[in-house]
Amino acid sequence: MTRKVAFVSGAGEGIGAAVARRFARDGIAVAVNDVDPAKARQLVDEIAASGGEAAAAPGDIADVAAVRGMIAGAVSAFGRLDIAVANAGITSWGDFFDYSPDTFDRVMGVNMRGTFFTAQAAARQMRDQGDGGRIVLTSSVAGIQAIRYLSAYSMTKAGIEMLAKNLVVELSPYGITINAIAPGATLTPRNFADDPKYDDHWNQVVPIGVMLSEDIAGAVSFLCSEDARKITGQMLVIDGGWTAISPTPDLDFVERKGE
Ligand SMILES: NC(=O)c1ccc[n+]([C@@H]2O[C@H](COP(=O)([O-])OP(=O)(O)OC[C@H]3O[C@@H](n4cnc5c(N)ncnc54)[C@H](O)[C@@H]3O)[C@@H](O)[C@H]2O)c1
Numbered sequence: 001m002t003r004k005v006a007f008v009s010g011a012g013e014g015i016g017a018a019v020a021r022r023f024a025r026d027g028i029a030v031a032v033n034d035v036d037p038a039k040a041r042q043l044v045d046e047i048a049a050s051g052g053e054a055a056a057a058p059g060d061i062a063d064v065a066a067v068r069g070m071i072a073g074a075v076s077a078f079g080r081l082d083i084a085v086a087n088a089g090i091t092s093w094g095d096f097f098d099y100s101p102d103t104f105d106r107v108m109g110v111n112m113r114g115t116f117f118t119a120q121a122a123a124r125q126m127r128d129q130g131d132g133g134r135i136v137l138t139s140s141v142a143g144i145q146a147i148r149y150l151s152a153y154s155m156t157k158a159g160i161e162m163l164a165k166n167l168v169v170e171l172s173p174y175g176i177t178i179n180a181i182a183p184g185a186t187l188t189p190r191n192f193a194d195d196p197k198y199d200d201h202w203n204q205v206v207p208i209g210v211m212l213s214e215d216i217a218g219a220v221s222f223l224c225s226e227d228a229r230k231i232t233g234q235m236l237v238i239d240g241g242w243t244a245i246s247p248t249p250d251l252d253f254v255e256r257k258g259e
Contacts, residue, residue, distance in 0.1 A: 004029070005075075007031040033058070061114035091194075161235045
């Protein structure tokens with residue numbers, strides 16, 4: 001059997017890096033994208049040192065020409081493309097009343113344009129190969145539930161869920177599955193940079209505790225596995241139960257009823 005080849009965007013650290021490491025461990029060759037070339041190369045070296053196959057694909061995922069070049073580069077490095085994980089995304093917190101057009105455009109550019117054209121470039125390659133493929137997009141629990149200061153980010157993540165659903169129509173004839181994942185609070189370097197007490201704060205509201213990047217990588221690995229070959233157009237939420245909880249008013253009338 002030929003070994004599979006994956007492209008993972010934003011894989012220099014955090015969730016994308018965990019996905020790339022997981023693929024490499026599973027015998028999949030990985031093209032590691034990051035806007036920071038040093039981070040991409042570092043992960044490639046780490047994967048190579050542990051016996052895996054990887055190549056750096058540095059570049060800004062919001063740049064469509066760069067995305068097309070990176071997919072072409074992955075194909076020339078490894079001969080084909082079977083899996084694409086559009087993981088790169090930026091979280092720019094900000095009050096709705098003060099949110100600037102520049103920040104808005106950057107969030108849309110990376111999260112929406114980046115995701116859309118990564119999926120397009122990967123799907124074109126898979127269509128031309130003629131034997132199917134797997135695409136996983138990265139939404140968020142913020143695309144399902146409102147979170148203060150994340151209005152622009154939430155829009156992009158809700159849009160990404162719809163993109164996964166919509167592309168079933170166009171990709172199914174080619175045997176390409178398209179799904180989204182929605183991670184909840186995950187322990188990544190960026191979250192700790194934003195809030196050094198990130199784990200304490202989020203563990204208070206996540207029923208079975210915050211996620212590690214490896215928990216998200218496991219879900220991505222499943223969606224790209226043979227077991228998931230009939231799953232398409234879905235969003236898999238990996239959030240430790242957080243979205244099952246909604247704030248309620250005081251419900252003590254329920255207890256009083258039996259008195
Ligand atoms: N961490 C969480 O709690 C969480 C929760 C829900 C959803 N997500 C989503 O998961 C994905 C990964 O999250 P993370 O926290 O691991 O990310 P992160 O912020 O740690 O970034 C991961 C990597 O992406 C790279 N990157 C940033 N902009 C890029 C661009 N334009 N092109 C290419 N690479 C770029 C960064 O350099 C970094 O190395 C994102 O789409 C994010 O929105 C994360």
